[in-house]
Amino acid sequence: MNKTHVIEHLKFALEAQLNSAKQAAKAAHDAATHEESVAETQYDTLGLEAAYLAQGQAERVNECYKSIKQFEAIFKEPTHNKVIISSLVRLEDENTAQKWFYLGPAAGGLTVEVKGIIIQVVTPEAPLGKQLLGKQLDDEISLTIAGKNHEYEVVEIL
Incomplete structure (x- = not known):
């Protein structure tokens, strides 16, 4: 097994996760700000629910960015005889x-x-x-x- 190939695949997978999260966040934001999301009565919570979803998706995007940064910091770690983070x-x-x-x-x-x-x-x-x-x-x-x-x-x- 070639660790360099695994790392390249992990980089692509993390980027794919980020792109997916960005698309979901944009869709949630668009739904939350759409004119049909404006409450018509005090019991109409569609807009509020859409806003919560948009906030959650934005947090997911931030987590993806954090994950990528954390992985970038360890990808160049040398091989050890003990299992460490990056093994x-x-x-x-x-x-x-x-x-x-x-x-x-x-x-x-x-x-x-x-x-x-x-x-x-x-x-x-x-x-x-x-x-x-x-x-x-x-x-x-x-x-x-x-x-x-x-x-x-x-x-x-x-």
Whole structure:
């Protein structure tokens, strides 16, 4: 796995998230300021609801900008022998099934596909991220998901 390719895919995915958020914010703003959103009675809340939606979408755009800045700060981090924020990690379960994760500062849950392999961003606040931080090759991780215990081994850190 080439970490540089993963980083490029992450950059594109973060930019796509930002563009999507911008479009949603513009649509929400347009709806909130449209003449049909003006209240006709004291019980007409369409305009108020549209304004709240516009505000939420604007906050989403700001979060996207923050995520991009946070990722830019770590993309050039060198590879370490321990998992740190910016590490690309391959885990293997007891059936030798492999999963790839990028430990990022934000945008948890974001996924990218590189050469047919899915890489998911996980943050240090997530249960998996907490366990990954500081791990080394051959360390084990145990997670309980939906009441079922899953065991993984760290087999690669980039």
